[in-house]
Amino acid sequence: MSDRPDESFLPRQVPIDGYGAKFFHFAGMSHAGSLLALPSGLRPWAPATWDELDASSLAPILAEAAAFELLFIGTGRDPAHLKAPLKQLLRDAGLRFELMPTGAAASTYNVLLEEGRLVGAALIAL
Structure with a gap:
């Protein structure tokens, strides 16, 4: 997998198969660190905390x-x-969002996907 944060691991959405201390599993792959799962695919996400x-x-x-x-x-x-300014950025983009601990967020994402x-x-890595 790439270390470049702008490069997708996978150019489509798939369920998160597992997660633990600083890692995620999906589509037979493992990733250490935070993760974005967006319509364009799954890729690393910069914030570690x-x-x-x-x-x-x-x-x-x-x-x-x-x-x-x-x-x-x-x-x-x-x-x-x-933080309020970050909430406003998401709202201005027309996004609805829910915050929850990473395990619950990954599970809920999987169900709706x-x-x-x-x-x-x-998803901030645990």
């Missing part, structure tokens, strides 16, 4: 906002709140 989340880390999500309806944001192990819903996930 919730505190690193900023407007630049939302840029790839905002670029695809018209391609999906709902974004699940995995906050790591614990629940967290999104299976149902054929237009979803995305931005």
